[in-house]
Amino acid sequence: MLQRLRLSRLAGRVAASRCTPALVATVHGGKQRSTAPVPCASVSPAGQGCKSTAERRGSAPRRARTVPASALAAEAPEASNEPSTSAPSTIYTRPDLYELAFSYRDFKAEVKFLQEVYKQHNKHALSSVLELGCGPARHLAGLARGGVAKVVGLDLSPDMLGHARKSVAKQGGKAAEVVELVQGDMSDFDLPHKSFDMVMCLLGTFSHLLDTDQAISAFRSAAAHLRPGGILLLEMAHPGDLFDGTLIIGESGKEVWELPQENGDKVFVEWGAEFDNFDPVTQIIFRTVTINVLRGDDVIDSVEEVVPYRQYTVRELELLAKLAGLEQIALYGEMRMGVDLEHEDAYRMLALYRKP
Numbered sequence: 001m002l003q004r005l006r007l008s009r010l011a012g013r014v015a016a017s018r019c020t021p022a023l024v025a026t027v028h029g030g031k032q033r034s035t036a037p038v039p040c041a042s043v044s045p046a047g048q049g050c051k052s053t054a055e056r057r058g059s060a061p062r063r064a065r066t067v068p069a070s071a072l073a074a075e076a077p078e079a080s081n082e083p084s085t086s087a088p089s090t091i092y093t094r095p096d097l098y099e100l101a102f103s104y105r106d107f108k109a110e111v112k113f114l115q116e117v118y119k120q121h122n123k124h125a126l127s128s129v130l131e132l133g134c135g136p137a138r139h140l141a142g143l144a145r146g147g148v149a150k151v152v153g154l155d156l157s158p159d160m161l162g163h164a165r166k167s168v169a170k171q172g173g174k175a176a177e178v179v180e181l182v183q184g185d186m187s188d189f190d191l192p193h194k195s196f197d198m199v200m201c202l203l204g205t206f207s208h209l210l211d212t213d214q215a216i217s218a219f220r221s222a223a224a225h226l227r228p229g230g231i232l233l234l235e236m237a238h239p240g241d242l243f244d245g246t247l248i249i250g251e252s253g254k255e256v257w258e259l260p261q262e263n264g265d266k267v268f269v270e271w272g273a274e275f276d277n278f279d280p281v282t283q284i285i286f287r288t289v290t291i292n293v294l295r296g297d298d299v300i301d302s303v304e305e306v307v308p309y310r311q312y313t314v315r316e317l318e319l320l321a322k323l324a325g326l327e328q329i330a331l332y333g334e335m336r337m338g339v340d341l342e343h344e345d346a347y348r349m350l351a352l353y354r355k356p
């Protein structure tokens with residue numbers, strides 16, 4: 001079955017890449033996807049003409065291009081949009097770069113999925129949502145526009161929240177009117193509203209909680225903010241990625257994607273690096289994440305960080321849910337109805353838990 005999952009996730013990823021024409025991948029044989037959301041191919045460090053995984057498996061080759069190694073090796077100048085602190089930049093203190101890097105996602109389709117999946121497991125219409133680690137709040141803005149009356153985003157990062165506030169204000173309409181943004185730690189929070197229809201945590205954000213006590217407390221906090229019958233939804237890496245070695249074999253391969261910008265610049269994202277480590281005892285992977293903005297061959301802006309992600313198994317999540325008084329009700333393999341975890345298109349995990 002593991003083999004089937006492995007091939008399936010590749011297929012899902014190719015399908016995803018075909019849906020995102022602006023997303024161009026360089027190629028290489030290495031790992032499949034990890035906690036990085038929805039890039040389209042595994043690539044070589046310098047994109048040096050190795051075959052993509054899909055090519056090796058005989059499926060249609062994707063458009064491939066390389067970024068000049070000279071550009072990536074070049075010393076990046078001072079970032080132009082630094083926050084007003086002397087702390088080093090991280091991917092979350094540069095929300096502008098974070099948002100560019102993940103701008104290929106189809107937020108409209110993802111918001112539709114969130115509404116549909118809630119409907120599938122509930123008699124009531126979705127009227128209130130809390131997102132943990134909301135980042136730029138793109139899903140929340142979409143849900144507000146779609147008629148959800150109470151929409152709250154919680155995030156630890158003041159920079160990310162500042163960016164999200166500006167973004168929803170700029171969007172205006174329901175997004176500006178309805179979305180509330182709060183600073184807080186998802187591992188322990190206490191908000192005035194305690195009867196959300198759905199609490200969600202997307203894009204592997206839950207993996208930022210590295211120790212078990214934090215995870216237990218996060219589940220308990222989430223459960224305390226759900227109405228009876230309400231749903232906790234987590235989007236995580238596909239469990240096969242942990243067990244088939246995708247996340248563990250840290251010596252080769254990484255995921256790279258490139259997003260051409262309207263002004264001719266290119267955003268080049270590297271998710272993972274050659275010597276990223278996986279600690280099998282703590283289940284923490286140390287992922288090197290680099291986002292470069294290229295103008296021609298020059299890097300004009302960049303951020304790099306080694307981000308620790310704890311990998312949670314399905315059974316661990318189920319136990320965390322039980323400890324919080326929640327029951328597991330469904331596991332999907334993509335933000336698409338009808339794609340369960342073992343479906344041939346499955347390449348992510350959407351885990352749903354209900355408060356009885």
Ligand SMILES: C[S@@+](CC[C@H](N)C(=O)[O-])C[C@H]1O[C@@H](n2cnc3c(N)ncnc32)[C@H](O)[C@@H]1O
Nearest residue numbers: 092133134135155156157160185186203205208
């Ligand atoms: C991968 S981003 C996801 C953002 C957004 N959910 C999305 O789908 O684009 C993770 C977000 O979680 C936030 N975060 C990390 N640890 C957190 C914590 N302990 N509590 C609350 N937010 C946290 C980060 O600041 C960042 O905005």
